[in-house]
Amino acid sequence: MIEFFLNGQPQRVAVTPDTSVLELLRGPLGQCGTKEGCASGDCGACTVAIAHPQDGHPQDGHPQDGHPKGAPRALAYRTANACITPAHQLQGAHLITVEGLARGDALHPAQASMVACHGSQCGFCTPGIVMSLFALHEQQRKTPDAALDPHRLEASLDGNLCRCTGYRPIRDAALSMGDRADVRPPWADDPALEKQIRALTRQPAEADDDSSTPGYQTPATLAELIATMQRHPEAPLVAGATDLWLDVTQRLERFDTLIDLRQVRELRQIEEEANGWWIGAAVTYREWEPLLAEHYPAFAHLLTRLGSDQIRNRATVGGNIANASPIGDTPPVLLTLDARLRLAGPEGIRELPLESFFLDYKKTALEPGECVAAIYLPQPRADHELRVWKLSKRREDDISTLLGAFRWRLRDGVLADVRVAFGGMAATPLRLQAVEAALEGQAPGEDAFEIAKQALRDSLTPMSDARGSREYRLTAAVNLLERWRLTLARADSNVPTPEVALDAYAH
Template sequence: MATIAFLLNGIPQRCEVSPDTSILTLLREHLAETGTKEGCASGDCGACTVAIGELAADIQGFASANACITPAHQLQGKHLVTVEGLAKEGHLHPAQEAMINCHGSQCGFCTPGIVMSLFTLHDELTQRPAPLTPERLEATLGGNLCRCTGYRPIREAALRMNDLPFKRPQWYDAALSEAECLPSLTAATDASSFFAQPQSLVELTQLRQAAPQARLVAGGTDLWLESTQRLAQLDQLIDISRVAELLTVEEATLERQAGWWIGAGVTYTKLEPLFNKHFPTFAHLLHRLGSQQIRNRGTMGGNIANASPIGDTPPVLLVLGAYVELTNTYGNRCIALEDFFLDYKKTALAANEVISRIFIPQAPKDSQLRIWKLSKRREDDISAVLGAFSYRVEQGVLHDVRIAFGGMAAIPKRAQAAEKALEGSNISVEAFRAAQQALEVDFQPMSDVRGSQQYRQQAAKNLLERLYLSLLTPDQEVMLHAYAH
C-alpha cells in the first residue's frame, strides 16, 4: 500500500491506497467525492477531468488531468481541485456561472469535466493575461466530449467567463506541513506487491536492478489503460515522476552536434516552448497528440519506451536523428533511436536499464521538416499513418532526405529505399513516382481496425505526393491545415 498526503480543494488529506489506484477511484470510492464522473475510463472523453497544482512556492497554476488514468500516488504533496471545490460561500466560480448563463449543460454528465478544463484556462488567463485565441480554446476543450450541446454554448461560456467577477478562494494559498510533504516510502506488502517512488536516477536504477519485473510509470496515459480496459492488476510499480534528472531540458552537444538533452519524464506541455522556437512543425503535431489533459501528463520518454508502431513522436525523432540514453547501476550508453526499436514492442532496453534522456540534434538552418498525421478524428486520436519528412533543397535538388513512418510496420521505421530515390534528385514527378514505388520495398503494412494494408500503402504514397506538391508551391498549403480557422 502507498500512503499519500495531499490537498483536496484546500483541505489536507492522508490516504492509504494500493499502487494501482487511480485518482478517480480515490475520489469516488475512498473519499465519497462523486462530482467527478467516469465516462470512457481511457482518457478520451474528459468527463473525469480534475486540476492538479504544485505546492512549491515558485510554481503556480493548475494543470488539467484525466482522473481515470492518473495514478493516485502521484498526488503526494500536491493540490487536487475537483468540481466540488470551486463554489465557495455561495459564490460560483466564473467557469460555473458562465456555463449556466450560456446554457452550456444539458444532461450534465460531462459538465464537471468541462467546468474543470475551463477552470484551468481561467486560472491561466488570470495569472498570465493573454488573448484567448481559437487555437488556445480548442486546445483547452479538445479533450472534453459532449453529446448534447453541440459545443457552441460551451465555447460562449469560455469566452465570457473572464468578464465575470472573481474573488480568489482562500484554498489557493493552502499548504501542507513539511512532515505531510514527505515523499511516499517504498512499500511491499507481500511478494506479489511492490511500489516505489524514487527521487533520483541513482535510486531509480538501483530499484530497477532489484525489481526488473516492476512496471515503470511516468504519466500513465498508456500504462493505466491496462487497468481500466483490460482489468489487469498493476501491483508492481516504480513511479519515476519524481526523479529529478528525468525532468530537465538542457542545451548540449553530442558527437559534435548541437542540440538538447530532454529528460525522459518531461511532459509534452513542458516541451512546447522549446519546440515552438526550434521545431514549430513538431510543436504543431503536439496539438494533435491526445488532448490537453494527456499532454499535461504524457512524456516523450514514455512514448518511446512504449514502442508502439503508431506512437506519434518516434517517426519525427527518427528523421531528426535523435539518440536515447539508457542507464543502469553501472553507467549509461547512448544509441541512435533507429537502433532502439527491434520488433513489435521489443527494444534494445535491457531488463536493468531505464531510458534517462533523449537527445535531439539542432536542425541545420536550411533544413525543412514536414509532419502529417492521418487519423479518424482530427484531434485526440491515435494515428492510422504518420509520415515525417526532413530534407534540404539546394538549387532545386533534394539533399539529406530522411523519411520515417508510423503505422506502416511493426516498429516506427525509416523509409530508406524511398530516401535513396529522392536523395540528390530534382523536384520532379519522376523522382517522386520512384519514391512512391520504393515504399513497397520499405513497407508491407498490416491491416487492422484503423486501416487496411492497401489503405496504409496508398496513404503513405499520398503523403509523398503531398510533399511533392508542397515543394512545388512552398508559399501555400496544398491541403486544409489541421488547425485552420
C-alpha cells in the same frame, strides 16, 4: 500513506499502488462530482486539476514563460484525467475538483458561464468540462489583457466529449468567462496554502527504509532507480501512466509494486549542449513544448494532435518511445531528426541511435534492468525543413491511422539530407531509406517523386486493423509523398503554402 491537499484541505490517506485518483475521490474521499465515463482518458468526464510545486518546468532545463531557472514558481493548475492518474502521484500536490470551485451560492466563472450559455443537458460530462474551463480561466487570469486565442480555447477543450449538448454553447461559455464576476474559490484566499503545499515532501509519508517491500517505489536519482529496478524486476515503470493505466481500467490488471519515475531528477531535466538537447525521459509534452515551438515548430504543432490537454500535461516523451507502439506519434519524427537514446542500466550508461531501438512489435533493444533515460534532439540547421502529417479519424484526441514525417534541405536546387519516416505502417516505426535514396541529390520534380513513390510501394507491406486497411494505408502514404512534392512546388513558385500543409493534417 500519501499526503496532499484537496480543495484547500489537507488529506492523509492510504492507497494501494493500483488505485487511481478517480477511485480515491469517489471512494474514501466521498467526492462524487468527478464522473467516470470511458475509463481510458478519452472522454474527459473525470477531469480534475492538479498543481504540484515541482511541475511546470524541468528544474535544470529550458526556462519557460520567462521564469528564472531554479526559482520558486507560482502553482500552475493543470488538467488531468483522474481515471488514469495513479493516486500515489498526488503526494505533495494540490488536487482541485468541481466541488472546490464555488463560494457558497456564488459560482465560479466557469460554472456561471456554463449555466448562462446552456452548456449542459444530461450533465454527466459537465464537471469535467467545468474543470477544463477552470484551468483555462486560471491561465487567462495571468494574462488579463490578452484575448483568448481560438487555438488555446480549442486545445483546452479537446479532451472533453459531450454527446448531447453540442459544442457551440460550451465554446460560448468559455468565451464569456471574462464577463462574469471573478468569484474565487475559498481556498484561493488562504495566503498560507501555497507554503503548506510546498512544505509537503515529494516522498510518500510511509517511505520504508527497506525499499525491497512491495508498494509504490519513488527513487529520487537515476542510481536509485536502477537499484530499485533490480530489486523489483517485475514492477512496471510509471511516469504519466496514460498508457500503463489502461491495463488497470480496461484489462483489470492489478499491480503490487510500481516504480514511479516522476521523482528521478535526471529524468526530469532538459540538458542543453552545443549541438542539441538531452530530453529527460520523464519530461512531459507540456514541458517539452516551448523548446519545440522555438526550434521545431512543425513538431510542436504535432503535439496539439497528440492526445488532449489532459494527456499532454502528463504523458512523457520517454513513455512514447519505450512503449514501442507502432502508432506512437513522436518516434517517426525523431527518426527523421537522427535522434539518439541514452539507456541506463546496471552496467552503466550507453547510447544508441533511435533507429536501432525498435526491433519488432513491442520489442526493443532494452536489456534486462535497463530503462530509457533521455532522448537526444539535435539542433536544427538553418536550411533544414521539417513537415509532419498525421491522419486520424478525428482531429483531436485520436490515435494515428498513419503518420508521415519528412526532413530535408535544398542545396543548389536539389534535395539533400533527406529523411523519411512513417508510423502506423508496420510493427515498428520505420525510416524508409529506399525512398530517401530515390530523392537524395534529385531536383524535387514529378519524375523523382514518382520513383520515390514506387520505392515506397516496394518497401512496405502495411498492416490492416480497425483504423485502416493495408490498401488505405499504402495509398495514403503515397499521397503524403505527393503532398510533400506539392509543398516543395509551392515554395519554389513563391506561392504561400496553406497552414494545414505546414504542420499537421487530419483526415
